[in-house]
Amino acid sequence: MTELLAGPIAERHAALGASFAEFGGWDMPVAYSGTVAEHTAVREAVGIFDVSHLGKAVVAGPGAAEFVNATLSNDLAKIAPGKAQYTLCCNDSGGVIDDLIAYLVADDEVFLVPNAANSAAVVATLAAVAPDGVAITDLHREYAVFAVQGPKSPEVLATVGLPTEMDYMAFADAEMSIDGGTAPVRVCRTGYTGERGYEILPRWAQAGPVFDALMAQVTAFGGLPAGLGARDTLRTEMGYALHGHELSPEITPVQARTGWAVGWNKPEFFGREALLVEKENGPARRLYGLRATGRGVPRADCAVLTAAGGERIGLCTSGTFAPTLKQGIALALIDTAAGVGKGADVVIDVRGRALPCEVVIPPFVESRV
Numbered sequence: 009m010t011e012l013l014a015g016p017i018a019e020r021h022a023a024l025g026a027s028f029a030e031f032g033g034w035d036m037p038v039a040y041s042g043t044v045a046e047h048t049a050v051r052e053a054v055g056i057f058d059v060s061h062l063g064k065a066v067v068a069g070p071g072a073a074e075f076v077n078a079t080l081s082n083d084l085a086k087i088a089p090g091k092a093q094y095t096l097c098c099n100d101s102g103g104v105i106d107d108l109i110a111y112l113v114a115d116d117e118v119f120l121v122p123n124a125a126n127s128a129a130v131v132a133t134l135a136a137v138a139p140d141g142v143a144i145t146d147l148h149r150e151y152a153v154f155a156v157q158g159p160k161s162p163e164v165l166a167t168v169g170l171p172t173e174m175d176y177m178a179f180a181d182a183e184m185s186i187d188g189g190t191a192p193v194r195v196c197r198t199g200y201t202g203e204r205g206y207e208i209l210p211r212w213a214q215a216g217p218v219f220d221a222l223m224a225q226v227t228a229f230g231g232l233p234a235g236l237g238a239r240d241t242l243r244t245e246m247g248y249a250l251h252g253h254e255l256s257p258e259i260t261p262v263q264a265r266t267g268w269a270v271g272w273n274k275p276e277f278f279g280r281e282a283l284l285v286e287k288e289n290g291p292a293r294r295l296y297g298l299r300a301t302g303r304g305v306p307r308a309d310c311a312v313l314t315a316a317g318g319e320r321i322g323l324c325t326s327g328t329f330a331p332t333l334k335q336g337i338a339l340a341l342i343d344t345a346a347g348v349g350k351g352a353d354v355v356i357d358v359r360g361r362a363l364p365c366e367v368v369i370p371p372f373v374e375s376r377v
Contacts, residue, residue: 010033012030012033012034012035013033013034013035013061014034014035015034015035015036015058015060015061015152015215016060016152016212016213016215016216017058017060017152017215017216017219018035020216020219020220021037021040021058021233024037024040024233025040025041026038026039026040026233026235027039027040027235029236031061031124031236032061032123032124032125033061033124033125034061034124036061036235036236037058037233037235037236038235038236038237039235039236039237039238040232040233040234040235041232043235043237043238043241043331044331045232046232046233046234046235046237046238047234047237047238047241047242047331047332048331049158049230049231049232049234050157050158050201050203050231050234050238050242051158051203051242051331051332052158052159053158053159053160053229053230053231054156054157054158054159054160054161054163054164054226054229054230054231055156055157055158055201055226055231055232055233055234055238056154056155056156056157056219056222056223056226056231056232056233056234057154057155057157057233057234057235057238057239058152058153058154058219058233059153059154059155059207059239060151060152060153060154060212060215061124062121062122062123062124062127062153063108063120063121063122063123063124063126063127063128063130063131063146063148064119064120064121064127064146064147064148064150064151064153064209065119065120065122065127065130065131065144065145065146065147065148066117066118066119066120066144066145066147067117067118067119067120067134067138067142067143067144068116068117068118068142068143068145069116069141069142069143070116070141070142071115071116071139071141071142072115072116072117072118072142073112073114073115073116073117073118074115075134075138075139075142076110076118076120076134077271077274077277078274078276078277079097079133079134079137079277079278080095080096080097080108080110080277080278081095081096081097081098081261081269081270081271081277081278081279081283082094082095082096082110082269082270082271083271083273083274084110084112084118086271087112087177088112089112089113089114089115090112090178090179090180091111091112091175091177091178091179092109092110092111092112092177092178092179092196092198093109093110093112093177094107094108094109094177094269095107095108095109095110095269096108096255096261096266096269096270097122097130097133097134097278098260098261098277098278098279098283099257099278099279100278100279100282101257101260101279101282102260102261102262102279102282102283102286103256103257103258103259103260103279104251104255104256104257104259104260104261104264105126105129105130105133105257105278106122106123106126106127106129106130106251107122107123107249107251107255107266107269108120108121108122108123108130109121109196109198111179111194111196119194121153123251125251125252126251127146127148128146128148131144131146133278149212150211150212151194151209151210151211151212152209152210152211152212152214152215152218152219153207153208153209154207154208154209154210154215154218154219154222155199155200155201155205155206155207155208156205156206156207156208156222156226157199157200157201157203157204157205157206157234157242158201158203158204158205158231159203159204159376160229160230160231161203161204161205161206162204163225163229164222164225164226164229164231165195165206165208167225167228168184168185168186168221168222168225169182169183169184169185169190170182170184170193170195170206170208171195172206174195174197175197176197176198176377177196177197177198178196178197179194179195179196179197179198180194180195181193181194181195182194182195184208184210184218184221185221186214186217186218186220186221187217187220187221188217191210191211191214191217191218192210192211193208193209193210193218194208194209195207195208195209196209199377200239200242200243200248201239201242201243201246202242202243202245202246202248202371202373202374202375202376202377203242203376203377204376204377205377208222240326240328241328241329241330241331244326244327244328244330244337244339244372245330245332245333245337245371245372245373246370246371246372246373246375247265247297247339247370247371247372249264249266249295250326253308253325253326253339254295254325254326254339259341260279260282260283260286260291261283262283262286262287262291263286263291263292263293263294263295263341264295264341265294265295265370267287270283272284272287290344291344292343292344292345293322293341293342293343293344294341294342294344295325295339295340295341295342296322296339296340296342296348296350296367296368296369296370297337297338297339297340297367297368297369297370297371297372298312298324298337298338298339298340298354298356298365298366298367298368299333299335299336299337299365299366299368299372300335300336300337300338300356300363300364300365301353301364301365301366302363302364302365303336303363304336304356304358304361304363305327305328305329305336305358306324306327306328306336306337306338306356306358306363306365307324307327307328307338307358308324308325308326308327309323309324310323310324310327310338310356310357310358310359311323311324311356311357312324312340312342312354312355312356312357313354313355313356313357313362314346314348314354314355315352315353315354315355315364318355318362319346321342321343321346321348321354322340322341322342322343322346322348322354323340323341324338324339324340324356325338325339325340325341326338326339327339327356330372330373332372332373333372333373336363336365337372338356338365339370340356342354342367348367349367350367350368350369351366351367351368352366352367353365353366353367354366354367
């Protein structure tokens with residue numbers, strides 16, 4: 009059995025009473041005080057997540073940004089240095105190797121934050137076609153990542169000397185106040201919760217004091233440390249895709265409603281030809297939200313059935329209890345041929361029990377990014 013990787017501040021999570029579980033090959037904090045309490049803290053005040061398991065890589069050299077734009081799906085030419093962009097690394101059939109954030113530092117430097125389990129695959133895929141002079145360097149354990157999310161997140165950052173009045177998806181390099189001095193960090197106004205928030209990237213070696221300083225202010229503003237449990241309920245309420253669930257090498261952005269992250273007018277990117285054909289013809293299945301109208305909690309891999317005849321028409325990719333709505337919700341890929349759309353009634357088979365649901369278009373709650 010492969011030993012799980014540990015983040016830079018595992019002992020601090022243990023001291024805070026975290027429970028742990030495997031995620032993407034890493035031993036990750038799942039919850040501290042409880043998923044519902046942590047979820048509510050993020051929606052109403054502020055929470056801090058340690059997501060240092062996320063990958064980090066830099067593409068550098070003459071024409072680095074142009075190279076990234078010719079490989080990843082979104083159109084990097086639409087943003088300026090100092091901005092970040094959600095994008096996809098696709099395969100030849102249009103499936104998604106990974107979804108990631110690309111930070112445009114300069115024409116000759118792009119900083120990438122892929123998912124933990126796919127970081128090496130993204131680096132290898134880009135390195136295999138990189139032109140001479142463009143290097144892709146894996147920095148997975150060079151930087152930590154802390155996500156401070158919630159309506160009070162600007163106050164938390166301001167008290168430690170970090171910028172807050174940046175546009176959504178903008179980033180800045182800054183010096184953060186920590187005990188005994190300062191630490192260089194990269195701050196980006198991004199997140200995975202649907203709330204206003206920031207992701208702070210310090211050096212791995214300085215992760216401890218940076219977390220301590222942020223945690224002190226999160227607590228001062230009535231917030232909590234939050235784990236993967238709350239991260240999942242928050243992102244599911246927003247309908248945000250999770251790789252391995254709503255996106256995968258077999259699930260395309262057209263099917264997953266992430267076609268907005270594709271630069272359709274670009275002359276080249278991985279999977280372009282297959283995706284253009286699918287977009288033109290229409291996908292065989294499409295991602296929808298399902299809101300339970302009966303009592304029960306759907307889960308991933310539950311079958312979606314017609315309300316009348318019980319015919320299987322899809323599969324839940326994610327499912328959970330939504331603390332904000334106080335009801336079960338799911339994301340599901342539904343066959344286009346079924347003719348099911350927004351407002352339709354369907355049934356989820358939850359371990360042999362029929363759970364009636366209404367088909368909706370995510371998000372389930374209003375975005376406040």
